[in-house]
Amino acid sequence: MSMIRVENLKKSFGDLEVIKDMSTVVEEKEVICVIGPSGSGKSTFLRCLNRLEDITGGHVYIEGTDITDPKVDINKVRQDVGMVFQQFNLFPHKTVLENVTLAPIKLKKGNQKAAEKKAYELLDKVGLREKAKAYPGELSGGQKQRVAIARALAMDPKIMLFDEPTSALDPEMVGDVLDVMKQLAREGMTMVVVTHEMGFAAEMGDRVLFIDGGYIVEENVPKELFGNPQHERTKAFLSKVL
């Protein structure tokens, strides 16, 4: 069973059709990078995968569960789908440790002690154990994003979604965050990454999706997509960003 299956996805905001027709499949342990011009619908595509956006048409299956079915317990599905945002969205009134343990404790994934032990392991992993008692406002952008990754991982997700995770960072912070993501990818996490980091997409992506105008214009292994793009729009986009 595929981790994610998208069938004829459509998404409109009022009269504005942002996603016209998209279909794709993500298998376990795959790292999919999504690239495309701004306004092309790539973030919206990602946000449909955990139904942060109401889906207008088509189907999205997460581990076989159709999340467009109104009867589905979306909160249950979301526990398996971690998400990292461009603007971090850490909870500013909670410490780093509380940010990471909040969801596991409230959703009864274990008691507080177990949650904290796990949180410290995750903070170790992102290199921020010593910031456990700090508040988000005391961290740099890169540190915030690494905490956000730890927070998402605390729920033991099977899939991680990244929405332009390095776009709001100072250039010197980007590397730290990408390193954490690379480590995750090597450990076999299934990942969908919307990104402008073509280097990351080329190095870590099992496949790259080029999205434009509400369609998946082209999808291929990075070597082919970057080296030998088939569509004019892909060529035009790559010539601007590479």
Added chain:
Amino acid sequence: METIINAFPYLMEGLQVTLYIFSIAIVIGFLVGLVVALLRLAPFKVLNWIAKIFVDAIRGTPFIVQLFFIYFGLNSLGFFSLDNTTAGIVTVAINAGAYFSEIIRAGIQSIDKGQTEAARSLGLGSTQTMRHIILPQAFRRMLPTITNQAIISLKDTSLLSVIGVADLTQEGRIQASATFDAFNVYLILGIIYFVVIYLLSMLASFVERKFVLR
């Protein structure tokens, strides 16, 4: 000076009544405000309308008319009989509730929607998100405006003297006519209100510092 010394114990009794009414009414008023704010933001049109009609009705009418409506109007129907203190508490609570609801609504809406998205993406439900993520942040932001409304409500309680509640203002009126020293009695009355409100705002800024926004 002597008239003031004689009047003072009565004024203190009135102050007790004022503080008693204020503290009950403000707590109930806050709960009313919270419920109305959540109704206003609920994803059901009917609930939004009910909340909006309530707020508009309270905001669009004078406090004293609300007080008369509840004390004289509702009592005249004969279904129940509210004594003047209860009617006063109910009026202050409902009146403050309407204003609190607008403050709370604005506070909730001022929290970035990324906070909700982050919480929901972790699998938290909408109630858990509201309780653990949105409201704690919103309340910190709302504290100064809430204090402001609480002070207004405290001053509104003086209007309850009109229906005979033996509050601070009513005691002042009685003492003013008993002593024939209206100038000094009302001056003292004003000073007492001022001191109470000053203490209240000091308490509020202490709380604000304690829950500083990070």
